[in-house]
């Protein structure tokens with residue numbers, strides 16, 4: 172069991188947990204993730220260590236409150252509480268090479284996964300430009316990124332009354348695409364890297380593709396074990412079936428079968444909604460703290 | 461002792477009626493009580509241990525007539541009878557509540573039983589299970605455990621065991637009994653391997669498994685969960701800290717069919733399906749958070765234990781289920797008892813069908829499977845199974861859920877990281893006759909070296925490796 176040393180809402184719907192997990196802190200490298208199970212009757216969800224200290228034995232995770240588990244974590248876990256299981260580090264580390272100029276993009280909470288990779292790339296001598304595409308109330312890690320890389324750009328917009336998920340998403344995509352086009356023209360990056368929802372990644376890839384610039388993406392298929400034993404996370408890359416948890420999570424955007432990935436990431440939409448509603452009802456009835 | 465007349469028929473074990481059990485995950489077979497167990501035990505003609513064919517048929521050579529004798533010798537005192545019987549079993553097998561339930565006895569101990577020549581073979585598996593269950597319920601195993609706890613725990617050396625399936629659990633238990641300090645490293649959040657995530661509650665209640673594993677704690681074994689060897693800690697690091705390492709990582713990576721439509725929605729591997737149900741208890745959703753989505757018509761592809769477990773689980777989730785197998789009825793590899801249970805519960809079987817395509821609807825959900833009809837040949841393959849050929853004729857069956865259970869291969873996380881570890885082309889680890897791998901001091905057993913096999917073979921390997929590890933460490937200690 173792993174103690175929560177600190178918990179903070181760092182922006183709307185974005186919660187940071189600093190957790191004592193020496194077995195992860197000792198080993199994790201940028202690009203890797205962990206699988207967390209917070210409750211006895213809970214599920215296993217993949218999350219990414221954003222910062223860590225091997226000597227002090229802690230890691231930080233940032234969750235975007237998206238459904239039942241991330242909401243439950245926020246409602247039921249406080250500083251001093253313990254998380255049942257954290258397994259990892261999992262997946263392959265990002266390649267630590269000199270690519271030259273890199274444009275690293277994070278959409279919404281995707282930026283938390285960009286942070287450790289971008290920082291490490293900068294440290295080994297790349298020129299890294301990070302771009303955060305996000306609604307204004309959800310801006311995070313701004314000062315940290317400004318310190319870590321050559322240039323950090325935030326492309327944001329205010330949330331207006333009555334804006335639903337579809338409208339927000341449309342705004343993210345239109346603004347994101349325009350900004351990326353502008354940056355590619357101006358900065359001429361050697362590599363583009365992106366983390367975000369599959370639909371968002373596909374939209375940005377459509378722009379990058381026009382310029383023929385190499386692009387890497389961290390994929391987020393549904394995961395169960397995260398160790399290669401179930402195949403839930405399978406994706407088609409270069410015509411071959413790969414398991415994102417062991418062969419990824421990073422893949423060449425030009426080789427990804429995007430239609431399939433998008434369809435598969437929406438498998439559980441109905442049940443996720445049911446789980447969330449069920450939990451919200453319980454909250455209203457005072458069934459959960 | 462006067463020879464009594466041979467009783468040809470088995471004393472039956474009660475089962476939960478079909479109508480009731482298909483609605484839940486309760487255990488199907490209820491097992492013997494003491495009186496009926498003694499009655500069944502009395503059918504055994506007590507072949508001398510040196511000749512008893514049942515002992516030879518058991519992969520870990522349990523003294524079967526010995527434990528059966530212990531049961532009937534004390535028919536007036538059940539506690540004493542069970543204690544003596546359990547002592548005999550534990551000498552060779554530390555997980556009898558598990559093996560009594562999941563071993564294919566009809567191919568092992570019960571196959572050569574001499575009583576089988578004149579009637580039914582002795583119901584060895586159910587007797588073994590009775591002994592273990594009775595002992596657990598009456599606290600007898602705890603008493604007995606004290607006899608096995610080593611005084612010298614931790615003195616003889618330190619051993620790391622990777623994986624907590626039957627191979628790892630057995631190896632750890634044996635080493636602890638010998639006086640080693642053992643630490644198990646397990647990737648998942650619960651120990652047990654296939655026993656916890658693969659085999660469903662209706663065959664192996666998890667409460668029983670937890671108790672079997674708890675015995676290890678009393679023997680002084682430590683289990684570190686959430687530790688993926690190769691990622692959280694490397695093999696090299698383990699070798700620095702421990703005198704020897706045992707790898708029992710199993711064969712947990714599912715094989716996928718390389719045919720069109722494999723990424724459609726509601727096509728699961730049996731491992732994902734069973735893990736969600738068993739380990740994550742998705743059948744209790746939304747009381748448990750893990751979701752699972754099953755339609756009204758499920759096709760399971762394959763006919764091993766995994767396929768039966770997946771089919772019977774899907775049935776319990778309210779789906780109509782058909783098992784589609786590319787060979788014939790007599791070629792099925794699942795245990796006979798489980799095939800029988802599946803049929804009773806209403807699982808349908810289609811033979812000589814080989815899938816060639818998954819067909820999806822406009823939303824990307826599977827709606828049908830296209831099969832080629834197959835035909836058997838006289839010729840047999842290396843495993844002794846009839847070969848099959850396609851007929852060029854096709855058939856399409858409707859399905860809104862598909863579960864693929866065509867086999868598993870070893871997980872590559874360790875072998876990819878520890879490059880000195882030699883593997884065969886199928887991913888299994890190369891070992892010598894002492895189960896030592898290509899790295900000195902690193903041993904391996906179970907599905908990790910055999911590919912998909914059985915619980916008892918994994919346990920046999922764990923035990924053999926424990927002996928070899930003991931010899932290896934003792935030898936290393938001797939001054940050259």
Ligand SMILES: Cc1cc2nc3c(=O)[nH]c(=O)nc-3n(C[C@H](O)[C@H](O)[C@H](O)COP(=O)(O)OP(=O)(O)OC[C@H]3O[C@@H](n4cnc5c(N)ncnc54)[C@H](O)[C@@H]3O)c2cc1C
Nearest residue numbers: 204216217218219233234235238239240241391392393443
């Ligand atoms: C390698 C990797 C790293 C990730 N890192 C982070 C991170 O650092 N911070 C963060 O906020 N999110 C991260 N995610 C996404 C995160 O796992 C999901 O947001 C989370 O599972 C949602 O759980 P929920 O119950 O709150 O939401 P729900 O939408 O109700 O999810 C329910 C189920 O769907 C699965 N699921 C749904 N969406 C996803 C998804 N996008 N990816 C994987 N599984 C999903 C969950 O595992 C769960 O089984 C990461 C995903 C992956 C694959």
Ligand SMILES: Cc1cc2nc3c(=O)[nH]c(=O)nc-3n(C[C@H](O)[C@H](O)[C@H](O)COP(=O)(O)OP(=O)(O)OC[C@H]3O[C@@H](n4cnc5c(N)ncnc54)[C@H](O)[C@@H]3O)c2cc1C
Nearest residue numbers: 623625626627647653654689710765906907913914915918
């Ligand atoms: C659904 C199903 C039903 C079955 N039914 C039967 C049956 O009725 N009878 C029978 O005899 N056999 C049955 N089998 C086969 C039997 O379960 C296996 O042969 C047996 O479990 C193998 O034992 P093992 O210890 O070698 O490996 P496993 O049981 O596979 O255990 C391996 C363990 O190692 C862990 N692990 C893997 N990699 C790492 C790593 N890098 N670091 C740390 N831990 C790791 C895994 O998480 C797992 O817990 C069945 C198999 C399945 C899948």
Ligand code: SF4
Nearest residue numbers: 504505507514573574
């Ligand atoms: S072979 Fe059958 S009859 Fe003979 S000892 Fe074994 S169980 Fe008894």
Ligand code: FES
Nearest residue numbers: 397399401402416
């Ligand atoms: S999450 Fe199970 S194989 Fe990747």
